[in-house]
Amino acid sequence: MNSTSSQNTRINLRRCAKTFGNTQVLKPVTLDIQAGETVVLLGPSGCGKTTLLRIISGLEAPDHGSAILFNDEDVTSRPIEKRQVGMVFQSYALFPNMTVRQNVGYGLTTGQGDERLTKADRDTRIETMLKMMRIQDLADRSIDQLSGGQRQRVALARAIAPRPKVLLLDEPLTALDATLRDDLRMEINALLRDLGITAIYVTHDQSEAMALGDRIVVMSEGTIEQIGTPEEIYHQPNNMFVATFIGATNALSGHWGHKGFVPRGMEVPVAALRMAAQGGNLMCFRPEDVDLIEDGDQASGALKGIARTIAFVGSCHRVIVELPGNQTVTLESAWCHPPHPGDPVLFKIQENGVLPVWSNEA
Amino acid sequence: MQRRTYFYAALMLTLVTVGFLVVPVVMSVMAGLTKNFFVGLKSGLTLEWVFRVWELYQDTIWRSMGIALACLAITLIAGVPAAYGLALSKSRWARIFEETLILPVAVPGLAIALALIQTYGGFREFRMSWAFILVGHVLYTLPFMVRSVLAVLSSIPLNEYEEAAASLGANKRRRFFDIVVPNAMPGIMAGSLMVVTLSIGEFNLSWMLHTPLTKTLPVGLADSYASMRLEVASAYTLVFFIMIVPLLIAMQKFGQTGTARKPTQH
Ligand SMILES: Nc1ncnc2c1ncn2[C@@H]1O[C@H](COP(=O)(O)OP(=O)(O)OP(=O)(O)O)[C@@H](O)[C@H]1O
Ligand SMILES: [Mg+2]
Numbered sequence: 001m002n003s004t005s006s007q008n009t010r011i012n013l014r015r016c017a018k019t020f021g022n023t024q025v026l027k028p029v030t031l032d033i034q035a036g037e038t039v040v041l042l043g044p045s046g047c048g049k050t051t052l053l054r055i056i057s058g059l060e061a062p063d064h065g066s067a068i069l070f071n072d073e074d075v076t077s078r079p080i081e082k083r084q085v086g087m088v089f090q091s092y093a094l095f096p097n098m099t100v101r102q103n104v105g106y107g108l109t110t111g112q113g114d115e116r117l118t119k120a121d122r123d124t125r126i127e128t129m130l131k132m133m134r135i136q137d138l139a140d141r142s143i144d145q146l147s148g149g150q151r152q153r154v155a156l157a158r159a160i161a162p163r164p165k166v167l168l169l170d171e172p173l174t175a176l177d178a179t180l181r182d183d184l185r186m187e188i189n190a191l192l193r194d195l196g197i198t199a200i201y202v203t204h205d206q207s208e209a210m211a212l213g214d215r216i217v218v219m220s221e222g223t224i225e226q227i228g229t230p231e232e233i234y235h236q237p238n239n240m241f242v243a244t245f246i247g248a249t250n251a252l253s254g255h256w257g258h259k260g261f262v263p264r265g266m267e268v269p270v271a272a273l274r275m276a277a278q279g280g281n282l283m284c285f286r287p288e289d290v291d292l293i294e295d296g297d298q299a300s301g302a303l304k305g306i307a308r309t310i311a312f313v314g315s316c317h318r319v320i321v322e323l324p325g326n327q328t329v330t331l332e333s334a335w336c337h338p339p340h341p342g343d344p345v346l347f348k349i350q351e352n353g354v355l356p357v358w359s360n361e362a
Numbered sequence: 363m364q365r366r367t368y369f370y371a372a373l374m375l376t377l378v379t380v381g382f383l384v385v386p387v388v389m390s391v392m393a394g395l396t397k398n399f400f401v402g403l404k405s406g407l408t409l410e411w412v413f414r415v416w417e418l419y420q421d422t423i424w425r426s427m428g429i430a431l432a433c434l435a436i437t438l439i440a441g442v443p444a445a446y447g448l449a450l451s452k453s454r455w456a457r458i459f460e461e462t463l464i465l466p467v468a469v470p471g472l473a474i475a476l477a478l479i480q481t482y483g484g485f486r487e488f489r490m491s492w493a494f495i496l497v498g499h500v501l502y503t504l505p506f507m508v509r510s511v512l513a514v515l516s517s518i519p520l521n522e523y524e525e526a527a528a529s530l531g532a533n534k535r536r537r538f539f540d541i542v543v544p545n546a547m548p549g550i551m552a553g554s555l556m557v558v559t560l561s562i563g564e565f566n567l568s569w570m571l572h573t574p575l576t577k578t579l580p581v582g583l584a585d586s587y588a589s590m591r592l593e594v595a596s597a598y599t600l601v602f603f604i605m606i607v608p609l610l611i612a613m614q615k616f617g618q619t620g621t622a623r624k625p626t627q628h
Contacts, residue, residue: 059525080528093526097544112531162530
């Protein structure tokens with residue numbers, strides 16, 4: 001499917017901010033999105049993801065001084081109907097007065113962009129879209145005869161039919177149930193790769209963000225906390241917020257000494273020095289970035305604790321371990337002989353398992 | 363046992379009430395169809411009086427229909443966009459304005475008519491034409507149209523549809539005709555029926571605003587009661603019923619389907 005190859009659009013946001021009343025819900029944001037890239041806006045509820053997306057779409061006018069560029073062309077003052085953006089909403093927003101086919105074809109009748117389509121062109125395009133989203137059989141149904149998943153397929157087909165410059169999706173899967181969500185997520189992923197369209201995808205679900213994003217923009221309270229590939233975000237979080245918002249994180253309190261981090265209630269360092277993480281009184285690591293010591297030999301720098309809760313989570317066991325100094329950590333590992341509650345557990349934090357974040361919070 | 367007694371008591375009461383209301387109607391219709399009402403049915407049935415009414419008053423019937431249709435056109439052109447604007451507006455003034463839309467029901471038609479005569483009575487040509495009555499009818503019926511359309515528009519996620527349509531390249535005008543109007547159709551239909559029915563049956567305003575040359579059907583009816591044989595007046599009532607009852611039934615039907623067809627969101 002090469003139908004949108006000419007539509008590759010680069011998007012640059014220059015100090016885009018938004019103030020509602022007296023509160024600036026979006027602090028000035030600068031973001032460069034490559035042509036054909038899928039960028040996920042991720043963050044907790046109310047952090048301004050939708051607001052940013054609506055500014056890019058043209059549904060919301062940004063504060064004075066903001067600029068939005070599509071392929072270096074300033075579109076800041078252009079209304080949404082002249083921006084050629086495809087939008088997919090959480091609530092689908094399909095037109096109930098039209099059939100599936102009419103919904104999908106609607107964007108081809110408005111004469112947006114410079115395309116002038118004949119009736120035959122339109123029909124071919126609609127058929128292609130219906131086929132691509134596997135909804136040919138539903139073409140002549142009315143909207144209230146569709147399931148949630150089918151509706152979202154129609155919404156996707158409708159949004160991409162006019163070959164928009166950018167596809168904007170605001171939590172498109174949130175209204176669907178879990179299995180459907182997984183299926184459709186994979187489908188959207190394949191679709192975005194196939195089309196090679198520039199896409200911005202809003203979600204508050206980190207696994208969705210990880211699965212879909214070429215890059216993830218982590219937001220909180222109207223600011224960008226970090227921009228990076230899913231791997232970067234996961235392994236090199238910029239700060240505590242990102243570390244704790246993405247994936248599970250253990251935070252041990254203690255202090256950084258000459259030779260490394262000494263947890264509270266212990267004498268010897270348990271992790272090597274790591275420049276980026278030398279501030280503060282916390283050391284963070286992922287539950288799976290540990291090596292178990294099961295044969296009982298006392299390696300240096302090992303931590304010893306008591307297993308409290310054990311849960312089998314499919315690929316491994318998740319064990320909550322109580323350490324001296326009244327701290328608990330969560331470990332995920334493939335135990336040969338999983339411990340029972342009360343058993344001693346000996347483990348080491350992996351060499352590069354320490355996250356480069358620091359904080360003075362207890 | 364007690365339940366049964368209660369049921370029959372309620373049934374009786376209903377029948378008596380219905381009878382009380384229906385008997386005069388039947389009497390009136392019969393009066394319009396009998397040769398001589400004072401002699402009674404045995405004088406025989408006839409359509410003579412209906413033809414007389416047609417002869418004497420057909421201009422009022424045509425005029426009423428004309429005014430009703432013109433009134434409908436104006437309330438559609440003004441009322442649907444107004445309802446759309448109100449549905450989209452988030453301002454407090456829009457909400458206050460919505461509340462004031464109930465006023466025409468509360469303000470007597472006579473008061474509206476007097477105000478119109480005081481303000482525009484001096485424009486002779488205007489005062490003498492049926493357009494003067496039309497203005498009164500529009501003032502009276504417009505809020506019904508707006509409220510009816512607004513009720514439907516407020517019950518659907520209009521804003522989302524608009525945003526979706528805009529993202530697909532539709533400008534304001536296209537959105538109005540492609541999205542707003544079709545989705546407001548139940549309200550537009552209900553409002554239209556109401557406007558036509560109200561306009562055809564309107565008496566208070568029309569009585570004040572009419573001239574001898576611009577009588578409407580209800581005004582003619584009052585005139586015939588005052589000056590004609592009872593049989594003619596009754597036949598006139600019959601004609602009025604024939605015009606208004608289908609409208610009322612349609613309105614009733616539409617009221618039901620209109621509200622039953624709520625948008626389903628999953
Ligand atoms: N039209 C508006 N008027 C006033 N405040 C608004 C408006 N729209 C959004 N806000 C506020 O701006 C902030 C950010 O809202 P936004 O919808 O962008 O958050 P979000 O990240 O999309 O959250 P969610 O995940 O819940 O959708 C919120 O505090 C919200 O209350
Ligand atoms: Mg949102």
